[in-house]
Amino acid sequence: MEEGAACIADMKRLTPTGDPARPVEFQADSQPPPAPGEALIRVEAFSVNRGETFLLEDPALGLRPGKDVAGLVVQAAADGSGPPAGARVVGHPPAAGWAEYAAVPTHSLVALQESVGAVAAAGLPLAGITALRLLRAAGAVAGRRLLLTGASGGVGHYFTELAAGAGAEITAVTATPERGARLAELGAAHVVHDLADAAGPFDVVLESTGGAALPAALARLRPEGTLIWFGQASRQSATLDFFSFFDGPQNARLRHFHYARAPYGADLETLVRLVAAGRLHPEIGRVADWSDAAAVIVDLRERRIRGKAVLTIGGSR
Ligand SMILES: NC(=O)c1ccc[n+]([C@@H]2O[C@H](COP(=O)([O-])OP(=O)(O)OC[C@H]3O[C@@H](n4cnc5c(N)ncnc54)[C@H](OP(=O)(O)O)[C@@H]3O)[C@@H](O)[C@H]2O)c1
Numbered sequence: 022m023e024e025g026a027a028c029i030a031d032m033k034r035l036t037p038t039g040d041p042a043r044p045v046e047f048q049a050d051s052q053p054p055p056a057p058g059e060a061l062i063r064v065e066a067f068s069v070n071r072g073e074t075f076l077l078e079d080p081a082l083g084l085r086p087g088k089d090v091a092g093l094v095v096q097a098a099a100d101g102s103g104p105p106a107g108a109r110v111v112g113h114p115p116a117a118g119w120a121e122y123a124a125v126p127t128h129s130l131v132a133l134q135e136s137v138g139a140v141a142a143a144g145l146p147l148a149g150i151t152a153l154r155l156l157r158a159a160g161a162v163a164g165r166r167l168l169l170t171g172a173s174g175g176v177g178h179y180f181t182e183l184a185a186g187a188g189a190e191i192t193a194v195t196a197t198p199e200r201g202a203r204l205a206e207l208g209a210a211h212v213v214h215d216l217a218d219a220a221g222p223f224d225v226v227l228e229s230t231g232g233a234a235l236p237a238a239l240a241r242l243r244p245e246g247t248l249i250w251f252g253q254a255s256r257q258s259a260t261l262d263f264f265s266f267f268d269g270p271q272n273a274r275l276r277h278f279h280y281a282r283a284p285y286g287a288d289l290e291t292l293v294r295l296v297a298a299g300r301l302h303p304e305i306g307r308v309a310d311w312s313d314a315a316a317v318i319v320d321l322r323e324r325r326i327r328g329k330a331v332l333t334i335g336g337s338r
Pocket of ligand 1: 070071072147148151170171172173174175176177194195196197200229230250251252253254255256278279280281321322324326328329
């Protein structure tokens with residue numbers, strides 16, 4: 022845009038309100054001008070992640086949430102990288118994806134096969150890439166016993182199917198049988214609703230709920246096992262006791278895990294390929310028009326959605 026030119030509001034985006042009961046609202050905005058290595062996407066569907074609900078609790082000034090988008094390239098990247106105009110794509114921009122148009126770096130944007138719809142695609146990026154990278158962090162899992170807490174969410178469903186497919190014996194922890202039903206179909210060997218019922222010892226524990234669950238899960242680790250600590254959904258910090266390790270997980274490793282390291286294109290491509298091949302089944306617990314975004318975000322936050330929550334713009338399959 023030329024210097025001094027008027028900024029024309031030609032699209033809508035969702036913007037944080039700071040109100041926990043209605044955490045987002047529509048705002049008129051102008052289409053984002055893509056940088057040379059970015060394509061402009063007309064967004065058809067996007068998903069919501071728990072980490073984004075945390076950011077909405079006390080939103081930073083200018084926060085524009087949205088890291089998971091699927092849609093159509095309306096303007097290819099000026100540097101010639103990435104999919105051409107007209108391509109159906111899924112992408113993982115750093116932010117600002119809850120909008121009619123989003124600028125997405127081509128290193129984190131991949132074309133979709135015809136068989137992969139926008140809703141399934143939008144559910145893939147953050148949770149799917151996290152699951153894939155968690156599996157790599159867990160190492161060689163074939164024949165190993167894994168314990169996964171917070172398993173009924175977006176990451177949990179992807180991780181369960183990927184790890185079971187790689188030969189792991191997974192025990193998944195969910196709040197209720199209903200929230201764990203799909204995990205058994207995706208390959209979980211056991212689904213329990215109380216950590217006390219998780220029959221260890223486990224080679225690897227993947228913990229993302231925090232509070233009392235972290236030491237309880239750790240206690241089920243075998244000596245010299247690994248606990249991968251990747252979240253704190255409860256928002257409660259955990260207390261660990263050095264001496265409790267002698268009751269089981271002596272010499273255990275505790276690994277902090279954060280998925281974020283661009284580029285994401287290669288991992289996104291893997292996820293899309295697995296979905297197209299029928300080897301990965303996005304569990305989309307809620308699909309709604311983005312006019313219902315505030316209610317959907319509250320439901321995700323309050324554990325009323327299983328798997329991923331996807332919002333569509335203008336109706337999408
Ligand atoms: N480190 C990273 O790089 C990274 C990346 C992505 C996500 N994460 C974190 O990993 C976790 C899973 O992510 P996600 O996208 O799958 O989230 P999600 O879809 O919201 O799932 C989280 C699950 O945690 C369970 N949970 C247990 N206790 C909870 C509590 N007190 N409050 C809320 N939820 C509770 C819920 O299952 P039940 O209701 O069945 O118990 C819920 O389904 C989150 O903590 C997220 O912040 C970390």
